[in-house]
Amino acid sequence: MxxxxxxxxxxxxxxxxxxxxxxxxxxxxEIGKKAPDFTLTDASGNKHTLSDYEDKYVVLEWLNHDCPFVVKHYATGNMQMLQEKYRDKGVVWFSVISSAPGKQGYLEPDQARKVTRDKKAKPSAVLLDPDGKVGRAYDARVTPHMYIIDPQGTLVYMGAIDDRPSTNHDDVKDARNFVREGLNLLLDGRDVEVTSHQPYGCTVKY
Amino acid sequence: MIILRNILCAIFPLAVWKPATLILGMFFFLASAVLAGPNRVSVTFIPEVAGINAVDNQTGAFWLGVEMKIEDGWHIYWRNPGDSGLPTTIRWNEHAFLKPGEIHWPRPFRFDEDGITTYGYSDSVVLLVPVRVSRDEINTLFHSSGGNGNIGQGGSGGTRKNPEHALSAQINWLVCKDICIPESTQLSLHLDGKGDFPGYSESGSERIDRSRRLLPESVTAWQAHGEMDSDRFKVIVTPETGEALFPDADDIYFYPHLQGIIEHTAPQTVVSDGDRLILEMQVSRYLRSRPDELTGVLSAGQSWVRDRNVPAIEISMPVSAPTDTN
Structure with a gap:
């Protein structure tokens, strides 16, 4: 019984x-579908809700500064350049940290602010996702894992930042950067050509 | 210490071998060693044969093992690293008569962590590289010019090793635990004046043999084809000859050679259907269209063929839309 x-x-x-x-x-x-909505607190304590940014392009960048694939894009200034360039064109750029407390890459708000300053990073905000809810909703697997959301809230790109899965800094300059390419097309009123590409990087430490 | 001396010899010719240069050399060497830090993976070259004269005349090639010993808790990656990571790469320096080929990868293992699946190796692995010995090149280099047939007697040095005669390479890999670290090293397979490899040992040769048995094999006993719709991918394997042996379905796993084909994290189900085996897996959300062909490794707990131990077979299969019979 x-x-x-x-x-x-x-x-x-x-x-x-x-x-x-x-x-x-x-x-x-999912590409072509409404991107999952979320509310997260940034490193300065401000709350950001994705749906509040409808009418703007939003880039999500999964971040872990100790990951050598991420280092490739920050040590070369590539990521900062993209952040600054597209924010100047009205794009909202969120760097998201989904490392769980106690796991590698987790940062307290003040640590996140300091590393952002030290790296001269220029995102609109660094969003903290310690319980990994948003990372899982987007199925962010690696750092850097990139997403572009259009002003209607539709996901229009997901995947790798570029076509060179390596930690070699020299690869940045000749790489085909899908985020740059996608944003240029979108800002030009056209559709994204490559809507997804196999991402590469370190695993997200949920 | 011998390595250090060789490096210094290479940097500073004997004529300018003065204490000052020695100290300067030591300083640079130590500085670079400290900056690089100790690697989590130690790598050595192990040749299958004792020297180029022991190379099988039929194949004209031998296996060079790249033995990678990995620190506890860390792992390195297979040719398809899975959801993250990078495969080990080798950049060879041109050599007059030793012509290395592509890496042959022993069957990989699966690592599941934090909802992410990667493919690779922990503990230790011997990657295998076939090295072709170009006899023509040896002949033109050493015999036609009136030499005595010995190789390695470069210039005036007599017994001094001529660095050109070492086959050298830069090896790069990514090693991960909770963090990932890119590491690299320079390695050389040295040859002496008689064309022997001083690095050869019987135990090394045995480790190569062991690793060769772990290489996935293409077998005629089984045939595979793939079927794919928008979200399911099926590998259907059919026995072709009486040699085929059915391994335990629970342990069968398909490792695709390429990333972005299947969801590595999703479970693979295996069912027996008459005399066929059907593996079903989830299509990667990063796959944009159905590939015409797919290659990979079918791994099992037991052998796929009779009378021999072949736990991993290499398959290359055409991929079509699903047919109604399934």
Missing amino acids: KTRLLSIMILLFGFLLTGLVQAEDRKRA
């Missing part, structure tokens, strides 16, 4: 889990 009850419970739990996983799936980021 006991075992039967137990197996029924396990079965029910299984169904519940399947249901949850499916619900989770539906919320996930």
Whole structure:
């Protein structure tokens, strides 16, 4: 009797889990669909809700400054250049940190502010996602993992920053940068050509 | 110490071998060593044979093992690293008569961590590189010019090693635990005046043998084809000859050679359907269109063929839209 009850419970739990996983799936980021909405607090304590930025292009950049793939783009000044260039054109650029507390790459707000200053990074804000909810909703796997959302809130690009999966700093200058390319097309009133590309980098430490 | 001396010898010819240069050299050497820090992976070249004269005449090639010993808790990557990481790469310096080919990768292992799946190796692995010995080149280099047939007797030095005769390479890899560190090293396979490899050892040769048995094999006993719709990808394997052996379905796993084909994190299901095996997996959300062909490694807990231990087979398959019969 006991075992039967137990197996029924396990079965029910299984169904519940399947249901949850499916619900989770539906919320996930998909090209051409509405990007999952979120509210996150930045390193200065301000709250940002994605849907408040409708009418603007939004870039999401998953960030971990100790990751050598990220270092490639910051040590060469590539990421800062992109952030500054497109913010000047009215694009909102969020760097998102999804490392869990105690995991590598996790930063307290003051640490995040300091490293942003030290690296001369120029995002609109550094968003803190310590419980990884937003990272999971976007299925951000690596740093840097990049997303572009259009003014209607539709996801129009997801994936790698460029076509050179390497930690070699020399690769930055000749790489085909999908974020730059996508934003240029969008700001020119055209559609993104490459809407997704296999991302590369270090794993996000959820 | 020998390595240090060789490096210094290479930098400073004997004629200017003065204490000041020695100190300067030591300083630069130590400074670079300190800056680089100790690697988490130590790498050595291990030749399969004792020297170029021991190379099989039929194949004209031997295996060079790149033995990578990985610190506890860290791992390095396979040719398809999975969701993150980078495969190990080798950049060879041109050599007169030793012609290295592509890396042959022993069967990989799967690492699941933080909802991310990667493919690679922990503990240790011996990557295998076939090296072709170009006899024509040896002949033109050493015999036609009236030499005595010995190689390595460069210039006036007598028994001194001529650095040109070492096959050298830069090896780059990414090693990860919770963090990832790009590391690299310079390695040389030295040859002496008789064309022998001083680095050869019987135990090294045995480790190469062991690693060769871990290479996925193309077998005629099985045939595979792929079927793909928008979100499911099926690998259907059919026995072709009586050699085919059915491994335990629970341990079968498909490692695609390329990233961005399947969702590495999603579970793969394996079912037996008559005498076929059907593996079902989720298509990567980064795959934009159906590939015509797909290659990868089918790994199992037991052998795929009779009388031999082949736990991993290499498959190359055409991919079509699903047919109704499945």
